[in-house]
Amino acid sequence: MTGGNRVLVVDDDAGLARALAINLRAHGWEVTVAGTGAAGLDAAASARPDVVVLDLGLPDMPGLDVVAGIRGWSRVPIVVLSARQLGEDKVDALDAGADDYVTKPFAMNELLARLRAAVRRAQPAEADEPVVEAGELIIDLARRTVTRSGRAVRLSPTEWGLLEVLVRNRGRMVGRQQLLHDVWGPSYSSETNYLRVYSAQLRRKLEADPAHPRHILTHPGAGYRFEV
Amino acid sequence: MTGGNRVLVVDDDAGLARALAINLRAHGWEVTVAGTGAAGLDAAASARPDVVVLDLGLPDMPGLDVVAGIRGWSRVPIVVLSARQLGEDKVDALDAGADDYVTKPFAMNELLARLRAAVRRAQPAEADEPVVEAGELIIDLARRTVTRSGRAVRLSPTEWGLLEVLVRNRGRMVGRQQLLHDVWGPSYSSETNYLRVYSAQLRRKLEADPAHPRHILTHPGAGYRFEV
DNA sequence: GTGCGGCGTCAGGGATCCGTCAAAGGCCCC
DNA sequence: GGGGCCTTTGACGGATCCCTGACGCCGCAC
Secondary structure, three states: OOOOOEEEEEOOOHHHHHHHHHHHHHOOOEEEEEOOHHHHHHHHHHOOOOEEEEEOOOOOOOHHHHHHHHHOOOOOOEEEEEOOOOOHHHHHHHHHOOOEEEEOOOOHHHHHHHHHHHHHHHHHHOOOOOEEEEOOEEEEOOOOEEEEOOEEEOOOHHHHHHHHHHHHOOOOEEEHHHHHHHHOOOOOOOOHHHHHHHHHHHHHHHOOOOOOOOOEEEEOOOEEEEOO | OOOOOEEEEEOOOHHHHHHHHHHHHHOOOEEEEEOOHHHHHHHHHHOOOOEEEEEOOOOOOOHHHHHHHHHOOOOOOEEEEEOOOOOHHHHHHHHHOOOEEEEOOOOHHHHHHHHHHHHHHHHHHHHOOOEEEEOOEEEEOOOOEEEEOOEEEOOOHHHHHHHHHHHHOOOOEEEHHHHHHHHOOOOOOOOHHHHHHHHHHHHHHHOOOOOOOOOEEEEOOOEEEEOO
C-alpha cells in the first residue's frame, strides 16, 4: 500500500471514538483522537493525518467551523459523521469543503470503504512508476493503455484487470485464487476456467507467438506470472 | 528546489525580527522585514514573498486584520507567531486565512520546517500550469474558459465540472465513481447515465468528430480519460 | 497402451455497456 | 406568468463483452 494510513478522529463521544479507533487500528490505520473541535484543529495541524473523520455534533464549536478551519490551510480529505437523517447539513458540510459524509448509525465497513476512497482520490499528486516495458510491450498503468511494437492494443475490461494484477506483481507468481479474487471478486475462488480463457486471450493479443509465450507464463496447478 | 525562497517577516520586536532574519538567511531564505502591520501589507504586495511570518502582537493594527488584508488579494501562505498559549485566537487566525500557527517561544527548526511545509503546500495550487493545450483546444483552469480553434466554447456548470476533473487528471484514466463523486457529489456513485450524457455533450462541443474522439476517451466498464 | 487430469482453444448466445435522442421537470431571470 | 437554459430521466439500437460448454492436446502414472 503506497497511500497514507494516518487518520484523525474528531468526536466528543468517547465511547464511539474509542470503538472507531480500535476498528481503524485493526485495519491498519494509525489513529489520532481529538475530543473537541479546537483539539481537532490542533491535531489536524500537528499530526498531519491523511484523512479526517469529523463528527458534526461537537460541544465547543460548530462542526462546519472545524471543516472551514482545516480547509483554510489544508486539503486533507474530511469525512463527516452526522446523526441527522435529513440531508440539509450534509449539503452545508460539503459546501464547507468536506469530501464525504456518513450518517449514524453506520456500518464500519462502509466507513472504511469511504476512507479508502477519500485517500485514494487525494493521492494522484504522487505517482509511482506506472509505465512498464516488457520487450515490445509498453503497459501504462495510469493511462490504462497497452502498446505492442508501437501499435495500441484494445483490451476488454476483464482482460485489462487480469493484466494489471499480473503486471503489478511482475516477476512473481500470482496464485489462481488471488487472481480470481482481485479480478472477478471475492466469491470467485474456484472458477479456474476464467483464467484459462482470459490468459489465452491476453496471449493472443500480446504475445508474438501465443503458443510459446514469453511474458504471460503458466505455473501448472498454481498460478500465472508476468515476466518483462 | 523549484519553490520560492522569499520570506516576509512582520514583527514589531526589532530584536526578534533581526534574529529571525539572520537565521532565515543562513538557511537560504531571502528575507524582507516589516515592523508594523501597515508596512507588512505594503511589503506583501511589493516584495511578493513566497511565505509570510506574521507576529500577531503588532502595535498599529490587529494581527488578524493583516491576515485578512493579505487574503483579500493573495493566497500566499501566512504563518502566524503568537505569545498566547491558549488556542482561541489560533482558531481565529486559521479562520481568517492563516496557514499555520507557532506559539512563542519556539524552536527555530520548527519554524523553518513549518515554512517549508507552508510553501510546499502552496505550490500545487498556484504553480501547476493552469492553461492546458490539447490540439485545437485551449483550456484555462483558472479562468474556467475553453477555446476551440480560437473560438470560445460555452459550457454549462456540470459540463465544466466534468471537463475540469478530466483535465486535471489528463493522461490518467479517471474512474467512474471518482468522476461522479467529484462532479455530482458523494451519493451519486452509481448514476453512470450522467457520465454518458455529459461526456457526449462535451464531445459534441469539443471534438472535431464526436464519433471518433481524440481527447475524451472511454474506458468501457471503468472510466474516462482526457488526452492532450 | 491406456486412462486421467490440467491446460489451451474455440464458438455462440445472453447479458452488459456505451452512445444517442427526446422529453419532462426545475430554476432563474425577464 | 412565461421563456430559456440546464439537469435529470428513460428508452432504444448497436456494438462489445462475459460466460459456458465442448473438444483436443500434452504430460504423467500405471
